[in-house]
Amino acid sequence: MSANLSALFYLISGILFILALRGLSSPETSRQGNYFGIAGMTISIIVTFLSVGNFGPGFIYVLVFLLIGGSIGAFIAFRIPMTAMPELVAGFHSLVGLAAVFVAISAFLRPEAFNLGNIGNIKLASLIEMSLGAAIGAITFSGSIIAFLKLRGIMSGAPITFKGQHIINLILGLAIIFLIYYLCKSQSSNIFWTIVLISFVVGVLLIIPIGGADMPVVISMLNSYSGWAAAGIGFTLENTALIITGALVGSSGAILSYIMCKGMNRSFFNVILGGWGANDQTSSSQSKEQKPVKNGNADDAAFLMKNASSVIIVPGYGMAVAQAQHALREMVDALKKNGVKVSYAIHPVAGRMPGHMNVLLAEANVPYDEVFELEEINNDFANCDVAYVIGANDVTNPIAKSDPQSPIYGMPILDVEKSKSVLFVKRSLSPGYAGIDNDLFYRDNTLMLFADAKKMTEEIVKSL
Amino acid sequence: MEIDPFIFRLSIFILTIFVGYYVVWSVTPSLHTPLMSVTNAISSVIIVGAIIAALAGSSDNIFETSNIFGFLAIILAAVNIFGGFLVTQRMLQMYKKKKK
Numbered sequence: 001m002s003a004n005l006s007a008l009f010y011l012i013s014g015i016l017f018i019l020a021l022r023g024l025s026s027p028e029t030s031r032q033g034n035y036f037g038i039a040g041m042t043i044s045i046i047v048t049f050l051s052v053g054n055f056g057p058g059f060i061y062v063l064v065f066l067l068i069g070g071s072i073g074a075f076i077a078f079r080i081p082m083t084a085m086p087e088l089v090a091g092f093h094s095l096v097g098l099a100a101v102f103v104a105i106s107a108f109l110r111p112e113a114f115n116l117g118n119i120g121n122i123k124l125a126s127l128i129e130m131s132l133g134a135a136i137g138a139i140t141f142s143g144s145i146i147a148f149l150k151l152r153g154i155m156s157g158a159p160i161t162f163k164g165q166h167i168i169n170l171i172l173g174l175a176i177i178f179l180i181y182y183l184c185k186s187q188s189s190n191i192f193w194t195i196v197l198i199s200f201v202v203g204v205l206l207i208i209p210i211g212g213a214d215m216p217v218v219i220s221m222l223n224s225y226s227g228w229a230a231a232g233i234g235f236t237l238e239n240t241a242l243i244i245t246g247a248l249v250g251s252s253g254a255i256l257s258y259i260m261c262k263g264m265n266r267s268f269f270n271v272i273l274g275g276w277g278a279n280d281q282t283s284s285s286q287s288k289e290q291k292p293v294k295n296g297n298a299d300d301a302a303f304l305m306k307n308a309s310s311v312i313i314v315p316g317y318g319m320a321v322a323q324a325q326h327a328l329r330e331m332v333d334a335l336k337k338n339g340v341k342v343s344y345a346i347h348p349v350a351g352r353m354p355g356h357m358n359v360l361l362a363e364a365n366v367p368y369d370e371v372f373e374l375e376e377i378n379n380d381f382a383n384c385d386v387a388y389v390i391g392a393n394d395v396t397n398p399i400a401k402s403d404p405q406s407p408i409y410g411m412p413i414l415d416v417e418k419s420k421s422v423l424f425v426k427r428s429l430s431p432g433y434a435g436i437d438n439d440l441f442y443r444d445n446t447l448m449l450f451a452d453a454k455k456m457t458e459e460i461v462k463s464l
Numbered sequence: 465m466e467i468d469p470f471i472f473r474l475s476i477f478i479l480t481i482f483v484g485y486y487v488v489w490s491v492t493p494s495l496h497t498p499l500m501s502v503t504n505a506i507s508s509v510i511i512v513g514a515i516i517a518a519l520a521g522s523s524d525n526i527f528e529t530s531n532i533f534g535f536l537a538i539i540l541a542a543v544n545i546f547g548g549f550l551v552t553q554r555m556l557q558m559y560k561k562k563k564k
Contacts, residue, residue: 013509014480017506018484018487021488021491021503022487022490024491024498024499025491025492026492027492027495027556030498030559031553031556031557033502034549034552034553037502037505037552041506041508041545044512045511045512045515048511048516049515052519054519056526057526058519058531059519061518061526061535062518062519065538065539065542066538068542069538069541069542069543069544069545070542070543070545071546072542072543072546073542073543073544073548073550074546074547074550076543076547076551077548077554078554082555085497085501088501088547088551089501089504092504092544092548093504095508095540095541095544096504096507096508096510096540096544098537099508099511099540099541099544100510102533102537103510103514103517103534103537105530106514106530106533106534106537107513107517109529110517110521110528113516113517113520113521114517114520125470220500223503223504226504226507227503231477233510233513234473235470235477236513237512237513237516238469240476241512242509242512242513243473243476243480244477245506246507247477247478247480247484248480248484248487248503248506249484249504249507250481250484251481251484251488252484252488252499252503255485255489256488256500346494348493353496353497353500354493354499354500355493355494355495355496356497358496358497359497359558362558365558365560367560368561369562370562371494373494
């Protein structure tokens with residue numbers, strides 16, 4: 001297949017990828033969008049086979065490896081529980097990163113196969129592109145591994161910081177740039193390997209200081225990196241599909257990071273430089289003078305909600321941990337039978353990744369038109385009889401609106417306190433990830449339900 | 465003077481960043497998780513490079529170092545392609561409207 005023809009097909013793939021993302025603008029068109037994505041990928045792969053035109057024994061191996069990888073991927077995709085989506089996505093990012101590194105290595109070892117010149121005499125631009133691709137890929141790989149370990153709970157979610165961390169990162173970053181420059185002059189393979197190695201280290205150092213609560217930002221950021229790595233390789237291989245995809249994924253991840261940062265009212269640099277989340281856990285426990293709280297049980301909650309005309313559910317990550325989404329749906333069904341109007345309110349940073357809560361609710365067969373984003377529903381709290389907070393904490397804390405000293409001041413929060421009564425399901429009065437006490441616990445209209453989210457919800461279902 | 469093809473690729477790249485910017489802002493927040501898994505899947509189009517790497521060289525020696533890296537990259541990218549698209553599909557199947 002001629003280079004021009006295959007370039008046109010790669011362009012078509014690129015356009016199909018754009019349509020795949022476009023489809024996600026509403027759930028109705030999203031499934032069709034996914035098929036566009038699959039079509040784009042299929043075209044890219046077939047065109048590559050045709051343009052390489054080598055159907056010897058190597059081709060069989062390629063198909064075999066494709067199938068091995070594909071079956072592993074399919075197996076994971078069908079088995080993974082929806083609560084584990086963040087880990088899965090982090091794990092997948094690491095694979096893209098490592099694949100980029102491998103392709104870059106391969107291009108460096110055999111540049112003539114990619115029309116990049118010869119060993120020891122690789123085109124200057126290609127050398128820059130492939131080393132950038134390899135470096136970003138390596139950072140994505142090791143960073144995602146750390147994110148995966150933290151999300152999976154294998155590694156503690158607490159930020160790991162040490163003295164001079166930022167300076168070391170800066171020096172390593174500058175070292176990579178310097179080495180790329182030096183690589184262009186010397187074409188030395190040792191330098192290329194050193195760049196890859198340093199980048200692996202940078203990826204680790206970049207993610208370890210970021211706390212567990214900031215994981216939504218980290219995942220989005222790594223999503224973005226994996227895109228830039230793909231784009232770097234796309235430039236090296238002069239491949240339009242890869243360049244288009246890289247740019248799409250890169251900007252998508254960047255926008256998600258921005259949305260997540262805004263949801264927490266923090267600047268991107270503040271998150272990257274780390275160190276929120278673990279610091280003031282101790283101070284807040286001291287200042288916690290025993291303020292009176294109202295303590296309720298399942299029967300009280302059932303009574304309140306049964307006699308309400310509207311209820312808003314505020315789910316958070318705690319719901320996912322307790323696997324309470326199915327019990328929650330049953331409770332809502334029972335309420336609806338009693339003629340209660342029920343809707344769900346989702347904060348942008350609820351869960352461990354963007355949109356995580358929505359997927360979990362969808363899994364529990366909650367119709368998506370009952371689920372609302374913060375801006376859509378926040379005014380409704382004032383007219384609602386009961387707010388049922390399950391597994392959320394910081395995102396409901398009214399202190400974010402009133403106390404400029406608070407670390408979460410200015411963070412957009414759900415105006416739960418405006419509803420006539422608040423039912424707060426929580427195991428104890430301990431503060432959330434921000435490490436601050438939630439004022440809502442002590443309000444007159446708040447009834448605390450101290451229990452596991454799933455057990456409490458099930459008990460409420462029984463008493464309904 | 466002739467324009468370097470690199471400039472064309474750079475133009476595509478930058479224009480696509482803009483396309484991506486507008487397309488992604490129009491994605492409904494409730495589908496942000498599928499967005500991440502599908503971007504993950506499509507960024508594995510890097511498999512194109514992996515295939516070229518794996519098939520490079522003569523047929524006599526198909527397992528030179530550069531080929532091996534290509535084969536490894538194929539496995540990784542394939543996990544991602546199948547895993548990414550299928551898990552996205554699985555999630556999107558769950559989004560249902562209210563039954564009336």
